[in-house]
Amino acid sequence: MSRLTALIVAALLALTACSGSTAQSGPKTLRMTVWTANEAHLGLLNEIAAEYRAAHPDVTEIKFDSIPADGYTTTLTTQIAGGNAPDLAWILEESAPDFVSSGALAPIKAEIEQAGELVPSATKLWEKDGELFAYPFSTSPFGLFVNTDLVGQLPSTWEQAVAASAGKNLVLPDFKYQNWAVLSAIWRGWGANAWSEDGRSCGFASREMKDAMAFIHRAIFTAKAIPGPGTTVDFFAGNAAMAVSQISRAGALKDAKFGWTLLPLPKGPKGDYAVIGQAGVGVLKRSKNAEAAADFLGFLTNAANSAKLAQFFPPARSSLLNAETLAKSNPLIKPEALQSVVIDGIGKGVVKPSHQGQEELNQTIRAALDPMWKPDADVDSVLDGVCAKIKPLLERS
């Protein structure tokens, strides 16, 4: 062995020796990654954490680490790869299959207070072999925010919504012509799906999807209701007639200078439906304090704290899913709206599309859909193209 190789080997050994992990005893610190930087959200989380620490002196710090939603999962996995995994993490619904199936998360069912009352439609994504791997922290149906200063007649179908907001902007805040999964809030009304229930066959080329996408295309380029690519319009500043969003955004309307209301998603040709955006909180198996982290998760999500958190993050506990309880923490939204959007929505809703290997699917579909966002696009052939591209990815899993 040459001297140089010997040196490298020695250095590598030294590096690995430093990073060996052992379970800690004594004072513990916990770190949880979240994708909100909203002060009200963090304030409430910190309040709950302080209460927990008062009862558990061995936990000296609980830190909520805000990572921007854009690229959240990428940052989280990079931290895990770099040996700097958090103890707890929020997980987006679209990454759920990857995290749950990979074995990165510790089982938590035993730590959850009254796990039996969790709504099955909310826990489905986070379960494997009867065990729960993340707590459905926020189960938030999409609704339609309407600026009543700009819209007279409230819409009950998508046709009416687009007609009423023509030239006045119907915003999909997180879409940005990238996050195509947001469009599921519309295409479900046509009965369309990104892929089949088992995740193995592509749904983009189906008749339902083609009709729904043709409708969306017309809403962008013919009716000029949905703002075109590269144009940013802020509903919450009063610049748009409508926005498809979740109740956690209602806080931004506290000081709104315009009249607004919240409606369930309009009906599509297939009638009534709901689409849910979800977030789970899981405990990383590799955390040195996994036990303490799971214990804190149990506290964070107990009935009392779930009720507090419900003002931002709709709970999956059936005991809390009634208009009176939700109204206490959501003074901005009328009880009827909470009933029709949140409570009915959770009951009948489908979670946004998610699949194993979601990020690769996301990017592939994003790229394949790009030709659609032009006035003269051939919608049907673009959608056939999407299926051609993702077929191998769907079949791989």
Place this chain on the structure above:
Amino acid sequence: MTFWTYRRRDNLVGYLFVAPALLGSLAFVLIPLGMVGWYSLNEWNVLGGTFEFIGTENYERLLADEKLRESLVATAWFATGLMVLNLSLALLLAVLLNQKLRGTTLFRTLFFSPVLVSLVAWTLVWQLMLQPEGSVNGLLGLFGADGPNWLRGETTAMVSVVVVQVVKNAGLNMVLFLAALQGVPASLYEAAKIDGAGPWTRFLRITIPLISPTILLTSIITIVGSLQVFAQIAVLTQGGPGTSTTVLIYYLYQQAFQFHHFGYGATISVLLFVIVAALTLLQWRMRRRWVLHES
């Protein structure tokens, strides 16, 4: 005879002098490089925490990967466009600012200042300017032209990222060219003038040959830099529309950090390393052909 002969003592002193630099490059260059090579032979599932030796499987995948070929084409377009535009703009500016006129210092500062601006801030400002209703199209509108949606068309998106990068960094090459131009003896120009050579001939026959070492240097820096472009792509286009601006390093980022294929990502970075090394070597070899003083 003692162990510490003069020769040994001198050697020890020499080794001690180079030790800090050597340790630095060992820790931050050679070891990471070796580790990337090792990762490329493994399947590394970050989430599941598995790390499995798979031999040359990642390299076989590299050869069969159609998206990789698309990204190599995008990279070639980007590198060629950047190199041609950057070097010609930098040289043009340097020649113009090499005149003994009032105000040149101001213009030198002006053209160099983008180099000092934070890359991401620079790119974000350009992102706003390139929007359909942005100032670039506003400016075109003054001349009656209807500008495209720059970042949404396949060709215009590539042109946009190249131009954003050129305007950002041409000032650096400009300064290098200026220094080289000022090293060209004025007597040569005078002699050529007496012999009846016009400005264009003087530029081609005197300026270009005498600054050729700088042209070599700037072309190496620019081409290596162009292969490492990342922030502009991440901010402006995220590799789109379609895969038109997914250059190699962005594809590497997607595979490793977005799709969690760290082993395959490492394999792509080995490929990137080989390409950079080969291009640098090629340019270095070619210098004998076209750089004055090197034959």
